[in-house]
Amino acid sequence: MIVALPDDPARGASVPDKFFRSVLPGEPRELPKIDTSVAHIARVYDYWLGGKDNFAIDREVGQKALQAHPETVLSVQANRRFLARSVRHLAAEEGVRQFLDVGTGLPSANNTHEVAQAVAPETRVFYVDNDPIVLAHARALLTSSAEGETAYLDADLKNVDEILAGAGQVLDFSQPVGVMLVAVLHLLRDDEDPQGVVDRLMAAVPAGSFLVISHLASDIQQEAMAEMGRRLNQEMTQQFTMRSRAQVTRFFDGLTLLDPGVVLTHQWRPGSEAEAATPGVLWAGAARKG
Ligand SMILES: C[S@@+](CC[C@H](N)C(=O)[O-])C[C@H]1O[C@@H](n2cnc3c(N)ncnc32)[C@H](O)[C@@H]1O
Numbered sequence: 001m002i003v004a005l006p007d008d009p010a011r012g013a014s015v016p017d018k019f020f021r022s023v024l025p026g027e028p029r030e031l032p033k034i035d036t037s038v039a040h041i042a043r044v045y046d047y048w049l050g051g052k053d054n055f056a057i058d059r060e061v062g063q064k065a066l067q068a069h070p071e072t073v074l075s076v077q078a079n080r081r082f083l084a085r086s087v088r089h090l091a092a093e094e095g096v097r098q099f100l101d102v103g104t105g106l107p108s109a110n111n112t113h114e115v116a117q118a119v120a121p122e123t124r125v126f127y128v129d130n131d132p133i134v135l136a137h138a139r140a141l142l143t144s145s146a147e148g149e150t151a152y153l154d155a156d157l158k159n160v161d162e163i164l165a166g167a168g169q170v171l172d173f174s175q176p177v178g179v180m181l182v183a184v185l186h187l188l189r190d191d192e193d194p195q196g197v198v199d200r201l202m203a204a205v206p207a208g209s210f211l212v213i214s215h216l217a218s219d220i221q222q223e224a225m226a227e228m229g230r231r232l233n234q235e236m237t238q239q240f241t242m243r244s245r246a247q248v249t250r251f252f253d254g255l256t257l258l259d260p261g262v263v264l265t266h267q268w269r270p271g272s273e274a275e276a277a278t279p280g281v282l283w284a285g286a287a288r289k290g
Helices: 041-048 056-068 072-093 112-119 132-136 160-167 194-203 222-235 245-250 273-277
Strands: 098-102 124-129 149-154 178-182 210-216 282-288
Touching (some): 041 056, 041 072, 041 132, 056 222, 072 112, 072 273, 072 282, 098 112, 098 160, 132 149, 149 160, 160 194, 194 210, 245 282
Parallel strands (some): 098 124, 098 178, 178 210
16 A cells, blocks of 8 residues: 655544555555556556556557557547646636546646646646556656645545545635546446436535546447447456447536537647547537536
């Protein structure tokens, strides 16, 4: 278990072991157990993004998926750019200074806190993921600006109460929060009640908060996408459930969608012609509460 070393001892007393706000360089720690015999989506995604934090099995499964849907590489890049654009928009245009980012993924270029703190250094970001490899690399997500704060919790998106209890120690739930569910809801099956998870998270944040979602599409390039999903689901313990634009739009029920609504990632406020031209197969949107 990574040692929790909160920099405020008074507040840190009630912090659970696996929740940490800072880790001192050189501090002895027990690394989480990483299973290298089964592919994990965090590592397959890292492979598609050209990262180095993946194993042979992740590359093998990632390759099989690419054979079914070669555009996946461009699509994950488009998703990553959507993540950065939506965070920048919330920070720069909507004044959001707190983010709850669930399904963080392995550290990559333009992590949420880097994009947000480039706009407003005082921004606080609470990261959550349930993969041991993301926990092992979480130190790289804790490079907050001095004025802001970052924290990481090893937890499952389905455990909303645990996430809210942890986040409540870093984020102020009386102020707007940007809730980021980017490329993660398709890893919850229908019987795991993704709508209920979204609703409970959004019920906990005040008016003026935002929900950002991207989600693999079931109604775009249907045959290739279905085959890619089949190949991934055969080999991974995590299972993909792709959803249609209408199903993804329903996640935003009760909120006010920002323009241009729910569109493919590259169509959501592209920052350049190149971004607009990079095809994505994930539906994406952002919406305001209240
Ligand atoms: C495809 S990656 C997306 C990373 C990042 N949000 C992005 O869009 O670049 C999905 C991440 O969600 C995490 N994840 C999957 N199921 C989860 C769950 N039930 N609870 C928490 N995290 C989960 C995986 O471990 C992985 O790191």
